[in-house]
Amino acid sequence: MKRITTGLLAFSLLGLPATTAGAATAPLATSAAPSATPAQTSSPSPSATSASTAAHPAERTPDTAISAAPIPQPAADNYRLSGTLGPYPIGATLSVRPDQTVANAHYFYVKNLVDIPLSAQKSGEQIVLSEPGGGRFTLHFETSDKKAPAPLTFQTSTALAGTWADGTKTYPVKLNFESIDNVTPNALYEGVTDAPPAVFEAVVQRFLRNVLSGNKAETAKLISWPLRVNAEHSFTLKTPAALSASWSRVFTPCVLNRLRDAIPHEMFVHNGQAMVANGTVWFDAHGASAINSNPCQLPKK
Template sequence: MKQITIRLLAFSLLSLPATTAGAAPAPLAPPAAPSPIPAQTASSSPLATSASTATHPTERTPDTAASPTQMPQPTTDNYRFSGTLGPYPIGATLSVRPDQTVANAHYFYVKNLVDIPLSAQNSGEQMTLSEPGGGRFSLHFETSDKDAHGPLTFQTSTALAGTWTNGTKTYPVKLDLASIDHLAPNALYEDVTDAPPAVFEAMVQRFLRSVLSGNKAETAKLVSWPLRVNAEHAFTLKTPAALSTSWSRVFTPCVLNSLRGAIPHEMFVHNGQAMIANGTVWFDAHGARAINSCP
C-alpha cells in the first residue's frame, strides 16, 4: 500500500478490531469537530438531487479471446474523501486509473447519502467535476506534507480544495482524503457480510438513529453480542439488559458527539468489520461488535 495510505489511515488502524477471540480495539479520541446528525431519509439534498450507480470495467477469463469491447481496463484506485461544500457535510469517491485520469466519480450529502454522479476533467494539479444538475467543482490538490514537492498528484496529495458553483450559487469546498481501496461498489462489504451494501448500511443507519434517540430496546436489536466496550477499564456486555444498565457508561457525551458526525456510507473495512466515526463503533454482519469509548 502506498505511503500516503498508511499515513492517512494510521489513526483508524490504531484501534482496528482484533482477529482473535477476546482481543479488541484500543480506545479512540473523538473527532475534533463533529458534524451535524446525519438525516437518514431519502429526501433530496439541499443543492442537488441526481443519484447514480458507478460503472466498472468488464472482466474476462484468461481463456476468452479479447475483443475491443472486452479488453481489460487498468485497475483503478478509489480515493475516498470527506469534507464540506459550504455549510453542508459531504463525501466523495474518485476512481482513478494509473495514468491519473478519473474513470468514475460521485459525491453525496451526509444529510441523505444519495450518490450524485460526476464527470471529471483533470489537468496537472487542477480538476473540474461536473454533475447532471449543473453544479461544478473547480478543485486543486493540496497536501499537509510541508516537505512535499510539486506537482501534486492523487498519490502525493492529502486533500482537494476549491469551489462549487451552480448558477448564482458559489460555495467553498474542502475534501480531505480518508482512505484508498480497489473495491467495486457491490463489493464494499464483501469481507463483512453477504448482504448487499445498501442493506448493510441501512442496519448501521438504524443503529445510529436508535443510539442518538436513546432507544435502548432498538439499539440492543442491532448489537452483535457480546459487545466489547473499550474504555479506561474495558468491559464486555452480554445481554440487552446489561446494555440498558450500562447505557451511560457506553454512550458517553463524547461517544454521542462522535456518532453525530458519523457517515454510514462507503465505510472503511478491516479484519471483517466496518467502522464509523473514526473507529468509534465497529460492525460485523449482525450489528455493532465493539465500541471505543471516551469520557
C-alpha cells in the first residue's frame, strides 16, 4: 500500500467537526475496468456462402471486418506531491496507470498556481519530466522506509528527488508524496461544492490572503458559520463579532505559520470537505468550517 506523507493529516482528521471525524483516510481504490469481449460470430463455409448467394442474389452484402469493441483503459491514480525546486515552493500531480506508466503530469509554482504540463518517461526507479519551455526534471524514487522492497515504485516510495535544468540553470528538486486519488480534474471538488474547481479554490485563496493580512471583516465573509476551532480547549464561534473578539486565539502564531505555506490548489478532500496546510483549515461549500489550532514548534529566526 502506498505510504503517504501527510504531516498533520492524522491529527487533522481527528479534529474535524462531528460530520467528518472518525472516517478512514484511505486513498480511493482504483479498480481496472473489465476487458470488453468482442462479439462471437460464426462464419459459414465458403461452399455454403456460395450456395446461399447463388440462391438469393438480392441478399448478398459486401464482406465487412468485424471490429472488436475498444478495451477501456484502467483509471489512473493521481499522485499529489509538494516540495521545492531550488528556492521555489512547487506542487505537482502525476497520473499513473496500474502498469506504472505516467498518463498525464503537470507542476505549478505555489506563487502563481498555474499548471505547467509535463511529458514523462520512466525507466526503473528513474523518471524524466519535460516541460514545453525546455525545463526538465530528472528524478528518482526515494523512501524513508528502510524495509521497502527494491526497486522502488510509486506505491512504495515516499518522495521524488533529483534536479531541474533548463539551459545553464540547474536546481535541486525534492517532492514529497502527499495524497492519492483517482478523480478527474473537473470533478476534484464535486463532493464539496457545485462550483468549478477554479471558483472554489479562489474562495480558499481569498481566505488565506485575508487571514494573513489580518483583515477580520473580509475573513468573516469567507467562513461557513458556525466555525469550529479545535484546540487544547475547543470552542465554536457563531458570529463575525465572536471571531473578531477571539482572533488571536484562533489564528495563533502556529496557525499563521502553517497558512503561509498552504497550497490552495488541488486540495485533498475528505468527507465533503477540502483542506489546506495538512488540515489546519477545512472548507465546505460555504467557506472555512473548522480550524485546527494546536501548538507547534515555530522555526527559529
